[in-house]
Amino acid sequence: IVFAILVVINFVVVTKGAERIAEVSARFTLDAMPGKQMAVDADLNAGVIDEKEARRRRLEVAEEANFFGAMDGASKFVRGDAIAGILILVISVIGGFTIGVLQHGLAVGKAADTYVLLAVGDALVAQIPGLLISVAAAMVISRVGKEEDVGRQIVAQLFTSPRVLGLTAGILGLLGVIPGMPHVVFLAIAAVLGYAAWVISRRPPPAADAPPPAPAADAEASWDDLQPVDLLGLELGYRLIALVDKNRAGDLLTRIKGVRRKFAQEVGFLPPAVHVRDNLELKPSGYRVTLRGVIVAEGEAFPGMHLAINPGGITTPLIGTATTDPAFGLPAHWIEERQKEAAQMAGFTVVDSPTVMATHLSHLMQVQAARLLSRTETQQLVEHVSKLAPKLIEEVVPKLVPLATFQKVLQLLLEESVHIRDIRTIVETLAEHAGQTTDAAELARRVRVALSPAIVQQIYGATKELDVIAIEPGFERLLVQALANAQAPALDPGVAELFTRTAAEVANKQEEQGVPACLLVPDAIRGAISRLVRRGSHR
Template sequence: GSMDGASKFVRGDAIAGILILFVNMIGGLAIGMLQHDLPFATAANNYVLLAIGDGLVAQVPALVISVAAGLIVSRVGDEDIGRQIAGQLFTIPRALGLTGAVLGVLGAIPGMPHLPFLALAALCGWGAWALSRAAAERAAQGDAPAAKAVAPNGEASWEDVTPVDVLGLEVGYRLVALVDKDRGGDLLGRIKGVRKKFAGEVGFLPPPVHIRDNLELHPSAYRILLKGVVVGEGQAFAGMFMAINPGHIKVPLVGTATTDPAFGLAATWIEARTRDQAQAAGFTVVDAATVLATHLNHVMQSHASDLFGRSELQELLDHTRRYAPALVEDTVPKQVPLPLLQKVLRNLLDET
């Protein structure tokens, strides 16, 4: 993770620190033997220890600063950096084990404070052992249930593939009342009427509309989907009415200004008590279910060719075969293959 990038920053300081340490050791030995006439052993005992101590005092803060800078600069995740460091240090047994070994080596150096380093080394060693044991216990407890859970469903099947609805309507939770018959909702009846009207005007029966609630939507929002793609969306308010301005009315209405989602006309969501006033002024007043049904009808008319699939073509041929069987048998597929016929009919739908 971040430690991989941090190593690039630490490496340069570590090499420079080692070189400075060797320079101090060689310089100290030279000063002790040449200027103070000390024997090699005495000079080494004095100046080498001083050089090592000076190196530790200088390198430990530099190491901490370099690691911190590397972690910050090379950080790419959104997780809190403190949690990342704690997770890398205190959830991996090997990290604690190596830390304890380094502390133990430092504690064994002559002249160093033995008790603090050795105590910390023992604490890190115990932490590494406890983490390793806990990981082994979790692995032993989790293997059997996981194997039992995976065994029945080990192989993928077509049952795992969720089919995409050709035509769908998703509503926010405040619009669920429009679908619930027990609460006076008549949206289902309106949609049946829209499909019947579409079949009479266009010439084929459209696929059914699958309605579901979607908690991710705004409570009063809805959207129309065609093969999983949003082709229309808007807002509706259950219990209120949309007053649509035909374009020439200047009378102001008290309510929420909006736009008719089907035809783009200026409109206003009004309370039920002002419905008669709006109608008297010349506004076209419709309820929320009618707004959704009209928008759905407009979308279906605009995407009629996309709704005309192979199953709709086959149903159309079966229906035609009832009163003109000879025409269907002589034409399809002897004269016109099904894919070509579907393409021709789709082009005709696009032109209308």
């Protein structure tokens, strides 16, 4: 009877429960790993933690997953040990009974009484350590909290509560008065535990039991409650979390780092880190790009699928979901992996989901480059230039040109897609003209003149002839009279609308022919024409 009770407790209650807890814990831990890894990488990209702390957190997450995975496997070994004990008992009973009857010539009753008793006794001795192992495994798996080791937790929970000790003493005392039981042992242990429960109950309550402090909701507000707004953020739907999970071959974070590196090399300053986080309010496959807390773009990406982009002129139909390229607005289709090769042969540009998101982010960073250049990035740029040309930067910024004016000049250049890689020429030009004017717009205009060779090469490349768009001379004189002279009558709205629409149509024709769309205008009205044209076209 005792053996059967121990088997039921060990196999049905402890082992089965421990196995289920380990299995569920391992599954939940593995499911939570992408989010934890993404949080670590996001903190690292945002500069909240350094590489050493990020490595420690990743190792902690991996160790947690490995622990529950190992305990899941260990619980199956414990269960197997319980099953093996039952099978060994059955084999021992049958074998011993057979040997006693056939080999030793014992009577059936005598053989059963002798060998069954020996087999059950041996199994009972083996089952008690198995029960202890099962209980220990269950305690390790079901523990909560990592602030202290398992031993201290067990002592604190079992031997510091007078109720636990008193209840145990009462049960042992009842067992001690049952006839046939070892009275001395049970009653002695019950007396010790009862005395320990009485001593603990007489102790004064610890200081931790003092009245708790006021809840946090009633506490005074502090500056710690103020969360800074991310300068550049990327929010993901839950299906896109796998794209940032390195354990699932997600390389989106690596591509974002490459986007920032390429932006710095092309534009001329290091953009702020991209803070990546999940957002359950988005569609499962949706993502959102924010700039200074404001949404600047949204899109969808489907992991495991490819975006086939039509560069123009392709009429081959594709089986997939029709959409548009989020970066440049070209017609496209989301297709499956098996259609990738056929789409490429038809002339489509086929890219995967991480590339779609990285390209979209890169395009937005190029368009919003002026807003990305905050005071922090400007100061870092000045410090970087001071390492290359310390005397030059010390003479200009902030002695001749205040840092705020220097930032405004750079932002005006970036607004018109003029890269600031040649920072030496920019600073030298500011040093030359800072004594004549302090207006940021005028300084930016003169810097553009100094950067004209680089601007032309940026648009046309290395060529000797430039294919430009010119304005009819009579209409150009009209524009100069209306825009260059503040005292002259304003440009008629109908004329401005006609000019803007015509310029956009000509620009589209130029681009369809593979030629950059560049409008040639007099310098006196370049700024006004630029603002006018950009209303009808983003280029």
